[in-house]
Amino acid sequence: MAEIHEECGVFGVYSTQSADLAGLAYYGLYALQHRGQESCGIVVNDDGVFSSHRDLGTVNDVFSREVLGRFPKGTMAIGHVRYGTTGGNNRENCQPIVVNHQKGKLALAHNGNLSNAYELRSALELGGAIFHSTSDTEIIAYIITQQRLKTASIEVAVSRAMNELDGAFSLVIMSAAKMIAARDPHGFRPLCYGITPEGVHVVASESCALAAVGAKFQRDLLPGEILTFDETGVHTDRIHCGTVERRACIFEYIYFARPDSVIDGVSVHAARKNAGRLLAKRHSVDADLVVGVPDSGLDAAIGYAEESGIPFGLGFIKNKYIGRTFISPGQGQRVDQVKIKLSPIRDAVQGKRIVLIDDSIVRGTTSGQIVGLLREAGAREIHMRISSPPFRNPCYYGTDIDSRDHLIACHHTVEEIASIIGADSLGYLALEDLTEMIGSADYCHACFSGQYPTAIPICTAKDRFEGKLSQREGKQK
Numbered sequence: 074m075a076e077i078h079e080e081c082g083v084f085g086v087y088s089t090q091s092a093d094l095a096g097l098a099y100y101g102l103y104a105l106q107h108r109g110q111e112s113c114g115i116v117v118n119d120d121g122v123f124s125s126h127r128d129l130g131t132v133n134d135v136f137s138r139e140v141l142g143r144f145p146k147g148t149m150a151i152g153h154v155r156y157g158t159t160g161g162n163n164r165e166n167c168q169p170i171v172v173n174h175q176k177g178k179l180a181l182a183h184n185g186n187l188s189n190a191y192e193l194r195s196a197l198e199l200g201g202a203i204f205h206s207t208s209d210t211e212i213i214a215y216i217i218t219q220q221r222l223k224t225a226s227i228e229v230a231v232s233r234a235m236n237e238l239d240g241a242f243s244l245v246i247m248s249a250a251k252m253i254a255a256r257d258p259h260g261f262r263p264l265c266y267g268i269t270p271e272g273v274h275v276v277a278s279e280s281c282a283l284a285a286v287g288a289k290f291q292r293d294l295l296p297g298e299i300l301t302f303d304e305t306g307v308h309t310d311r312i313h314c315g316t317v318e319r320r321a322c323i324f325e326y327i328y329f330a331r332p333d334s335v336i337d338g339v340s341v342h343a344a345r346k347n348a349g350r351l352l353a354k355r356h357s358v359d360a361d362l363v364v365g366v367p368d369s370g371l372d373a374a375i376g377y378a379e380e381s382g383i384p385f386g387l388g389f390i391k392n393k394y395i396g397r398t399f400i401s402p403g404q405g406q407r408v409d410q411v412k413i414k415l416s417p418i419r420d421a422v423q424g425k426r427i428v429l430i431d432d433s434i435v436r437g438t439t440s441g442q443i444v445g446l447l448r449e450a451g452a453r454e455i456h457m458r459i460s461s462p463p464f465r466n467p468c469y470y471g472t473d474i475d476s477r478d479h480l481i482a483c484h485h486t487v488e489e490i491a492s493i494i495g496a497d498s499l500g501y502l503a504l505e506d507l508t509e510m511i512g513s514a515d516y517c518h519a520c521f522s523g524q525y526p527t528a529i530p531i532c533t534a535k536d537r538f539e540g541k542l543s544q545r546e547g548k549q550k
């Protein structure tokens with residue numbers, strides 16, 4: 074139960090026949106809800122006329138049957154779910170955004186954070202640009218529209234804009250006549266493509282959203298690829314592919330993505346089970362039961378149990394009905410929040426030596442509460458195992474991993490952390506295990522290693538929103 078959050082999920086559909094695409098986008102966004110619960114939106118393109126609805130809340134909150142019924146049929150639609158750390162949680166930062174320009178209009182939805190957003194924004198503002206939100210998305214849309222005024226097509230404008238963007242971006246864009254999907258050259262965030270039996274083309278952050286709308290997975294977009302969907306078919310532009318090293322976010326596999334998704338050919342469920350197996354080899358312990366913290370610790374717990382021979386069992390029930398209206402307590406009241414979300418199964422854990430598997434420890438507060446819940450329920454020993462290496466660095470590519478000040482692993486040894494959270498022992502996955510976990514070595518692990526694939530930002534959108542300006546620390550490799 075990680076204390077960190079993914080910041081977005083994107084979805085897009087293109088059909089040669091006019092159809093109820095808002096409905097399709099709704100189901101796609103529903104499947105991507107785990108990537109962001111603060112706001113969401115859909116824009117439908119009906120012969121060049123854009124209809125949009127965006128608001129704060131989950132897909133369920135924002136799209137009633139009545140709201141969906143107001144959308145016209147169309148040939149294209151894009152959608153977005155957002156977790157609202159960057160720039161705060163307000164309506165201006167809801168996506169997709171719609172921009173009018175001299176050659177037409179476009180709608181854009183974005184997952185990721187630019188690592189050069191501050192430089193781009195500053196330069197554009199000096200040139201007279203006015204931005205209405207603190208999001209990177211508006212910067213991307215501005216640069217694309219500027220390029221569009223100088224080029225013959227939207228896809229060329231996107232390609233030229235990509236020359237200026239650094240960092241993480243998986244984009245779904247819609248013009249009057251085309252839908253475009255683009256993935257940054259590092260491939261930080263996932264983006265895949267599928268087709269329904271009716272021939273509707275679908276792009277989504279994760280393959281679970283393709284399955285939700287009945288689309289057959291075709292393939293992941295290559296890092297740097299631009300896919301254009303129009304009346305003549307599907308076109309690929311790979312001019313940006315291979316220009317930098319591929320660096321897919323390893324934390325998508327550890328925590329962010331849904332376990333039924335497959336990213337770049339690797340099953341998220343299988344990767345998590347591998348993490349559990351590797352943990353069992355690295356940190357074995359005598360115990361009676363392996364318990365995963367729901368939901369993201371469960372797959373790794375199964376892997377740990379299989380490797381160690383210790384039985385896997387359910388130790389907690391998770392309350393699935395905590396919605397946006399839940400009044401979240403502050404830091405000082407975290408006990409209550411965790412207790413409301415998780416309830417230990419006393420009968421399963423009482424008197425037992427437990428291996429407790431979770432995906433990460435950020436501040437340590439939540440882990441301490443979870444260990445405390447098991448103790449209160451009568452667990453005899455609690456051996457915590459974490460299916461990722463210790464967090465020691467912030468993320469600049471679209472997740473809200475905290476500053477070093479708040480990361481417990483920056484200030485304490487493993488033994489000290491075990492003592493702070495009240496566990497009898499603690500073991501993390503090693504950095505070198507990650508390659509075996511997903512079967513490849515071309516991933517980003519900067520939040521664990523400090524080796525950033527891009528220059529570290531002078532200032533992030535979050536810093537800017539909070540009035541902070543950090544010093545560039547230089548590119549670390």
Ligand code: SF4
Binds near residue numbers: 323467468
């Ligand atoms: Fe993912 Fe960590 Fe890299 Fe951010 S720094 S993209 S969370 S691996």
